Amino acid sequence: MTELSASARAGLESVVPGGVATRAADRLRMAHDASHYLLHPGAVITPSDAGQVAALLAYGRRTGTALTFRSGGTSLSGQAVTDRLLVDVRRHFRALTVLDDGRRVRVQPGVVLRQVNARLAPYGRKLGPDPASESACTVGGVVANNSSGMTCGTEFNTYRTLESLVLALPSGTVLDTGAPDADARLRAAEPDLHAGLLRLRDRVRGNSESVRRIRAQYAMKNTMGYGVNAFLDHDDPADLLTRLVVGSEGTLAFVASATFRTVPVHRHAATGLLVFDSLGAAMAAMPALVAAGPAAVELLDAAALRVAQRDPKADAALRGLAVRGHAALLAEWQESDPEALADRVGGAGPVLAGLPLSAPARLSGEPAARAALWHIRKGLYAAVAGARPSGTTALLEDIAVPVEALAGTCAALAGLFDRHRYADSVIFGHAKDGNLHFMLNERFDGSEAPARYADFTEEMVDLVLGHGGTLKAEHGTGRVMAPYVRRQFGDELYEVMRELKTLCDPDGVLNPGVLLSDDPEIHMRHLKTVPTVEEEVDRCVECGYCEPVCPSRDLTTTPRQRIVLRREIAAAQAAGDTALVRELTDDYDYDAVQTCAVDGMCATACPVLINTGDLVKRLRAQEHGRAAGTAWSGAARRWSATTRGMARGLDLAGALPPALPEAATRAARAVLGAD
CATH class of the missing domain: 3.30.70.3450 (Alpha-Beta Plaits)
Known part of the structure; x- marks a missing residue:
């Protein structure tokens, strides 16, 4: 996306006052998530409440401006990156209310999953979904991707344990689907959507082949395409909409809050x-x-x-x-x-x-x-990815097959790794559910690697679908599997999904290119290249696990953002974009260096044990060395005047109260990272 015009910025500022960021440092630090895709947004928007989001959605429809919601940024399939407007819904959406002695909980999208479970722990309860990224993923992503995990299977995933949602629709309508009259409100506010959901429900139920496909597909973990199993499980449009938004990856509506039924903790x-x-x-x-x-x-x-x-x-x-x-x-x-x-x-x-x-x-x-x-x-994914060769990108895929096909699928996958020369690939996952994760290391900076990746993907798709499996079990369709939704579900159910998208988002302003796409090559576009920078930077897999524990996460930047900005500076240098290098470098000093607490908290959460504070201390020392060298060189040229000034300074220091020099020294040491 090109830089916002003055009129476009003014229009956005009128909708989200003070919440529009267009600096390169702000746009580029938010461009990176845990996936192998990279797009640079034209602006980062930070709304403060659901009303501002609704107004922003109405603005998007009115002006044809596309929006992508982002919260924890732990997504692996490219669903939280965009070259349009990126909407940060983590900063101001962190309300959490425990209900009914912990049997229910109402949560906004910016709350980290582990924080929800910590609040529920005194009641002996927890959320059903238990993804490996629980320390960093947020409730917004849990709903958007229909998260499951290691012990919840399909019985206690997001879809099964969600009770209701507060939604902001692309039209600007805000609907609480938990209200007793939610269906009547939906019919009054959105009559075409209400009628369309009933029509799609009857269309799916009236097609025996659609019913058969859905039953087979959702007997497994399945996050491919829209959750059309809702058309078999629910009757009323408000209930249908609630379940269809689950796993929709921000393409149908904004989730302002979610109410879950919790599950007991087995102690x-x-x-x-x-x-x-x-x-x-x-x-x-x-x-x-x-x-x-x-x-x-x-x-x-x-x-x-x-x-x-x-x-x-x-x-x-x-x-x-x-x-x-x-x-x-x-x-x-x-x-x-x-x-x-x-x-x-x-x-x-x-x-x-x-x-x-x-x-x-x-x-x-x-x-x-x-x-x-x-x-x-x-921590296995990030640890494996952190050990990858410098300059490569880690790709984590996940599939599911019927359990009886698991052994054959594993053997065939190993054969694909050998045939396509992915020598260091690993297989792990939720074997009880027939759900496999596998990781590839790829270098997306030459012509051969993308072709190899494309060939591997085609053969993997044939393998999984040949076993009656799903191409995405947990991580969401995103960009990576959007071209294959039709192949997995068939023409009829794919057209149902298309009509659902049109009903909810007729102008296509929500997360274009994600989940459904007419571009058969979209999974091969905007692939992330990883420049070699520094040891800490090169190990980072951009998973975001460090962000919830960072003291400066709401002030300036997080450890992940400090690292990706180093990569962006290196990429700009390689491209010869001196203006961008200068802008990013100037802003980096305060945003990333001076405001880092250098307390090492990030290393406690990082699966590959990166202490970004060590990097920042080194950068501070380098800057201090350059500044000191310049000062002493100047002093050498004016030595007589310098010594007289130093003597006078010592006289003044002796006349000051002791607390003032001590306080100044402590402040200086804190800034330089010397303490």
């Missing part, structure tokens, strides 16, 4: 890492293991195990394993009381004893040991 659990000699042996063990009733079964292939061994929380048994072609299943049993857990584990004992394990099974109920295992699993 007692037993967890173990079951190691097998091969991936095939691990997959063959799945039916017996699942029959033993675990809450979670997580897969780690050999490459993932090697990365897990490097985690500081890995135990001696894992660190001492000589990994060759091994694979492991992280299994956990959960119950609400210790006696029930003991019975559950006792029943699983014979199953575990009969598995062809590389080492005897060890289940632990000790909280620290269990937490260490889950820490390793939850």
Whole structure:
């Protein structure tokens, strides 16, 4: 998007006073999310409430200006990047209200998932979705992507546990779908939308092939396309709209708040890492293991195990394993009381004893040991990606297939990696649900790599759909799978999705290019290149896990943003854009260097242990060295006058109250990062 005109900026300022940022530093630091796509927005808009969002949506329709909502920026499929207007809904949407003694909770989109669960913990409750990114993802993204996770399966995902939403529609209408008269209000405010939803409901239900496809697709985790299973599950348009917005990736409406039914926390659990000699042996063990009733079964292939061994929380048994072609299943049993857990584990004992394990099974109920295992699993993507070659981009894909097809799918994926020369790829994921994640490292700065990636993608699509699977199980369709929605669902259901988009967003102003696209090559456009800069910068996977713990996150920049701005400066230098380099460098000093607390909090949340404070201290020292060198060079040329001035300064310091020089010294040391 080109720079906003003066009239366009004035129009936006009238809608969101003081909430329009057009500096290059503001636009570029918000351009990066955890995906392998990169687009630079024309402006970043920060509305303060739902009323401003509704007015902004009306402005977008009136002027034909497209909007993309962004909150935590942990998205992996390119759904939170744009070259139009980027709307930051994390800053001012953080209200959280616990209802009914924790059995329900109402949350705005900017609240981090882990913060919600922390508020619910005293009630013995939590949200159903439990994605690995819980420390950084926000409720807005959880709803937009129909998040699930490791233990919730399809029973306790966002779709199943959501009660109601407060929505701002593209027309500017704000609707609370939890109100007793919500359907009547929708019919009065949006008659065409109301009637259209009824028409689509009847169209889907009246087509036996559509019903068959939906039943098969949503027996698995599935975030591909719109959640058309809603047309079978609900009758009234207000209820239909609530469920259709789930997983819609910001393309139908803005979620101003969401009310969830919570689930009980099972306080007692037993967890173990079951190691097998091969991936095939691990997959063959799945039916017996699942029959033993675990809450979670997580897969780690050999490459993932090697990365897990490097985690500081890995135990001696894992660190001492000589990994060759091994694979492991992280299994956990959960119950609400210790006696029930003991019975559950006792029943699983014979199953575990009969598995062809590389080492005897060890289940632990000790909280620290269990937490260490889950820490390793939850940080696996970023840890694997952080170990990638410098200058490459990490791509994390996820699929789901029927559990009986899991072993064959894993073997075929490994063959695809070999055939397309993705040597360091890993496979992990939620084996109990037939949900696999796999990671590729690619360098998108030459002609061969994108062609290789395109060829791999086509073969992977054929593989997954050939097994009756879904191309996206958890991470959302985004840009990466938008060209394949029709192939997965067929022409009829694809046209239903198209009509749904037109009904809700007739002018196409919400997140264009995401989820549905007429461009068959959109997944190959705007791929992220990663320049080599500094050691800390090069390791970063832009996951955003560091942002919630950063003290300056609402003042200037976060650790991720400090890092991506270093990359943007390097990219501008390589492109010869001296004006942009100068602008970014000038703003970087205050935005990223002087306002960093250098407290190392970011390293406590970073899966690859990057301490951005160390980078900032080094930058401060370099700047201090340059400034000091310039000052001493000048002093050398005027030495006589300099010494007289220093003597006079010492005389004045001696006459001052002691507290003043001490305070000045402390302030200076804090700015320089010397404390």
